Amino acid sequence: MSGHRSHRHRPVVLGLALLLLATGCSGSGDAERAEPPASPAAASSVAASAPPASPFWVDPHSDAARQVAQWEAQGRNSDAQVLRRISERPMALWGPGDDPGPEIRRAVTASKAAGKTVVLTAYNIPFRDCGQHSAGGAPDAAAYRRWIGAFADNIGDARAIVILEPDAVPHIIDGCTQADHHGERYRLLSEAVDRLKRQPNTRVYIDAGNPAWIPNASDLAEPLFRAGLERADGFSLNVSNFQPDSAGRAYGAKLSKATGGKHFVIDTSRNGDGPLPGDRGQTWCNPPGRALGAPPTDRTGDALVDAYLWIKRPGESDGQCRGGPSAGTWWPDYALGLARRARD
Template sequence: MSGRSIVPRALPRTVRVLAALALATALTAGCSTPEPRVTGAAEEGDGLVRGEPAPSAASPFWVDPNSDAARQVRAWEKEGRDAEAKILRRISERPVADWPAWDDPAPGIRSAVRSAARTKKTVVLVAYNIPHRDCGLYSAGGAKDADAYRSWIGEFADAVGEAPATVILEPDALPHITDGCTPPEHHAERYQLLSDAVDTLKALPNTKVYLDAGNPDWIDEPAKMAQPLRQAGVERADGFSLNVSNFQSNDSVKTYAGQLSDAVGGSHFVIDTSRNGNGPLSGGR
């Protein structure tokens, strides 16, 4: 998350996606949950909790019944801590995405797919293992080389199989080319790996793929992202994603997304709205 966040990207993340302009799902990595302080106001007046209503059961996306948040809710309910449990259910009852393991993605994906199949829901996955990831900064790492990445994305796709899935492909990978953080000698390889990954994932019968395109406070001119998206194969994907793990407001991201969509032939887009309720920090990213 170089140059954009004071929080290391390696930390667990909660990401909610807005499909075009309509809220579609939530993306998250597993997270440990600190015990909240519950005020008297939270315990009174029907136990109302601030924020928008939790998604209904009509959501097409999978809710992990064994997420850290769900397990904590059950633990608090057993202890009679109903007020705390009610607050945490606003996390546990939202669809969440899996960020598959960087060494062996298949077991986690298969587990999610099996669970989702029992309720006939769609899993949301984030592929985040590109070589030279995050320019060696907070989330440094990724596959050791191009061959390792091709093998990893192949295992990723095989584990998804015919299950309905939505994949956010490689947060930061293209913006880091655009801002110059990724050295030029790695550009051609990265474009090829992303393009190949789009084809691998789109060969699956029920998978949607969105290439990540950063956020408007990072690459502030949408036109600068158009060519990188084209080179990575956005026309063969289902669209692009914006604001992953970031804090830019819905209004600013929607405006940016519309301009970028126009620049790449009207491509569909999804927006992460999980962290931006208060907008970005004043004077920072």
Template sequence: MTARRNARTIRRRSAIAAALGTALALTAACSGGAEDAGQASDAREAALVQSPQKPAGTPFWVDPNSPAAQQVKQWRQSGRASDAEVLRRIADQPFAVWPAGDEPGWQIRAARDGAAKTNSTMVLVAYNIPHRDCGQHSAGGAHSEAFYRQWIGAFADNIEDKKAIVVLEPDALPHVADGCTPAEYHEQRFRLISEAVARLKKQPNTKVYLDAGNPDWIRNPGDLAQPLWRSGIAQADGFALNVANFQPTAENIAYGRKLSALVGNKHFVIDTSRNGNGPLPGRGGEAWCNPPGRALGAAPTTKTGDKLADAFLWIKRPGESDGECRGGPPAGKWWPDYALGLARNTK
């Protein structure tokens, strides 16, 4: 962690294949021959589209085999029925899929096929930009421009003509605006994100939202306007706010309206997955990392009450760790105790 990582500018990202609850099987599949890997991938996809379900009032796909859903089943079997019932506040809701690794296709196919069974919209996060997260805890990403183009092409291809929302590259543009990403990478970043928008928009039923941080990070929305324009916001459907953060919905809406006026009146979506109690009071230390006492926010919906806010989404998967702080596991790992706390604190 560098000195510039603080509660305002850096948040953890789920950058692992836990996005679909069974992604740890990927390692085993990759270690065998091509035939074994294909069979393992088919098995994973088949498992992920079992038991289609969708809560009333949401158009988004619910993963029936998410870590939360698996935890509910385990607790019921082990006699923790009351905890299992509380955790259903997470398990029964739709949240985003973060395809990870060099081959995103199988995870998107699983979400695509599951969503098709309930005529739902899948929510996806593309998070593989080169020089990701300024080389910090969620560092990584594609090793070259050419590979990123190949990866985003596979990402888009596997959506096919199904309904999808794609949140494009969390942190990438805010890290340009706050100076965390070195200047020598800025032009490459604008170029690749702009190309990614164009590629994803070739899919007929895909909406694309560029990540634009949160109102407690880049406090002057004008600092994001030029990076968004340079990165293809004109061709995108809008921008995303509060990804993996805790800022109140009303503050995000106010900020989103100001930013929208600077980028052609584009619409936006807001991550409400963990903002039910707002952020942890105080701005020092690791207020962003697994803060105690937080709660789930508004359930995913397109009924936001604001004409510019297209949807409230659970982009960060509630219950997955922000990082190894406050007793938590590595970033992106399922943490049942923290998940239960979020659910219990929810009014």
């Protein structure tokens, strides 16, 4: 299951938001509390650490950017400065489930003007997230085909990376998605790859879960090919999860070998301190004490890893657990904690 934004309940919020381990998340427990204001020295340290150059587009209207502006207006300058570790870095834009066109057009127009690559997430497959925190998706196959068509149309000739349907394939393998939906899901994913690849500068990565979900990476190979991997650019790992980069690279290398050398991308948005120790069923949903991971870059030092990306938007809730709001809702205190503990 995922801490993704549910698109059933609202129009997209700028600064949109997804996984994992298909178990329920407790609705009890303490929320991560806001930490005390940073010292002037800490704020200066953050100010001196400018974000590294990145080929990916930064959304100036994200929830994090809006929060920075709000806190500055309120005189919370030290907190605002810390939060710039999120607001000034590129994150994936999640195409809204009703009509993805306007938001994608906005992002594409701005990214082209900036000469950057826009990172997008397509997350609207029917029977999404098995009815859990991010349940929803298109009502049927015909609606999904229209939606993914509009998604692709509005990318146009822009340079884009699309993360295709987080959780969709792993949820087939782990049995969370009902068996009578498997055939249709494979067809829709395969068709989505073909539709998106009609855009001349779009790269597509089919989601493959995370290293702690499907233990044997080779079990994903045949399902990913049924979902169109042969024609995609590769697969994505660790979306909305907290597995360290080393685990992602090792797991990805095994899956790459099983798929004939396919490349992959890794979500590093919140894995700076790895997963929360303890019961697997409680580690993925708003775990306390986590930190931002490696900033987005295409300079990974690994020939198989095309990019480290912030696919899950840091600061957006995984769901109503540990005091968090609904999946995908901006949670300033949690975002501030992630940013304070970041090493970069």
